[in-house]
Amino acid sequence: MTAVSRTRRNRPADNRPRWNGNTIAALAILIVLLFPLYWMVNIALQSDRSLAGTTWLPTAPTWAHFSTALSTEGGSLLTSLTVALGAVVVCLALAAPAAYGLAQFKLRGTRVVVFGTLITQMVPGIVIANALYGAYVDLHLVNSYLGLIFADASLGLPFSIVLLRAFMVSIPAEVVEASLVDGANRFVAFVRIVLPMSRNALITAGLFTFLFSWSDFMFALTLNTTDNVKPITVGIYEFVGAHVSDWGAVMATAVMAAVPAAVLLVMAQKYVAAGITGGSIK
């Protein structure tokens, strides 16, 4: 986190960096690296008339593919949204108090828990899915929203704990102590004081958990055997299997599945940068 804030340079206004060769080179890099995503949008906007020759620019854009995609995959988009929001709630409800406890309470065993949290990152998803499936069958959680929400929360929880804890160690204990003296119990103090102070870190953790869950494919694929709960990632996967000829609609679906990432990048740029550096290094 510090890495990011420190790069926010406050230079005098007259000393702004100039356009030069570097800027041109940077734009060239941008064009090359983002070309696949541009091409996705481009195909989605062009009609199928000329199958062999997709033109470089969508000169006559059509929304036909999007309406096809929406009519077949609209439900999956809603499912993804529901599951991802649910996962964010579960994840933050678990991570925020835990991060606070690990940052401030100095309990015996803190070290072990933090160690364990870090180590979860090495557990492959397929191993989790493999064992979870059997357990979910017994608990009647296969093909349920609740089951997928809880599984997806695991994608964001270790990250969120690490990120929030890194932030919460810097909250002065006196702030909380003061309210305890006023008679609030520790939990009330946590809700009224610690959570508002940690707003930015909570937003970052929430955004990333949302994105992890939205992108989840493995749990969605393995913990569902019917179409009852079918997020957009599985929707696209099946779509590609069934309609490889209808690339326009596939790409339109892909565009819609990519929208949250793009929105996130535009709306919450500073949180994204903070999340990537904070979650992995700290």
Add this chain to the structure above:
Amino acid sequence: MSSTQNVAVSAPVSDGTRSRPSRAQGRRSALRWCFIAPAVGYMLAFFGYPLVRNVVMSFQHYTPSTFFDGRAPFNGLANWRAVFSNPLFTDSLWHTLVFTLGSLLGQFTLGLALAVFFSRRFRLSGVVRAVLLLPWLVPMVVSAVVWRKLLDPATGVLNTLLMDVHLIGSPLPWLSSPNAALASAVLVNIWIGIPFNMVILYGGLQEIPTDLHEAAALDGAGVWRTFRSVTFPLLRPVVTVVLVLGFMSTLKILDLILALTNGGPADSTQTLGTVSYQLSFLQLDFGQGAVVGNVLILISAVFAVLYLRANRADFGPER
């Protein structure tokens, strides 16, 4: 970053029995555990339990009817023998290593080059750097599907492009030839991973004081020399974290390959992840799937040790 332990103490205020924990203290510590316990319980259920369960499952005989009648008798080492004598396992182990190391090499090299480049001061640097994150933020399945179209031999734009500039004479079978498919999957994963490497390495570069570079320049060191002798050694802790995190996350990639090639053609892109998935969820032999999963964990564990070493400084307030 973690040197702030001094703020954590809400020291015993009222009672004078400092050395011996009193009942009140015990109660308070129990109450405090209530903050941590739910998350710990959850992690035990969703990470701990699967780890243990996979080991047990690898010694059990699962059949398609197991989930109806609940019968999965223990069968000793049969699953392990079956998996290890399956040529697909050896192939997929090899593919996994090629895929992981190839991806890391490409992601890291290009990510570092971009990080160094963006450390220069120029207009739009910040904006471009931010937008470059997009490939990493987009769901992997989406990227896989997009690349499947880009690499399509007949209608893919990459072949069209390369033929237009006469780099190739005939369309390349990117994903349709067993010889090329794994390399193509690496290519796609490099594209996905560049932003992550770039951002973290960029962050690391910003932490290096600029006067060190100036000093090196005054001593007559060239750009490359400065980078090799000053920048890179100082960047080393960040490099370790990037590589180890990258290794662990690349090793377990499944969605990219399933959506890009589904393990084919002719099993040429099967990895440990896809083999485990297919054994468990398509052939419903969860015992053999668990064996492959355990091998995956074992490989991961070796690198987890490296990761924890790199993170040594941040295990918590104790000690």
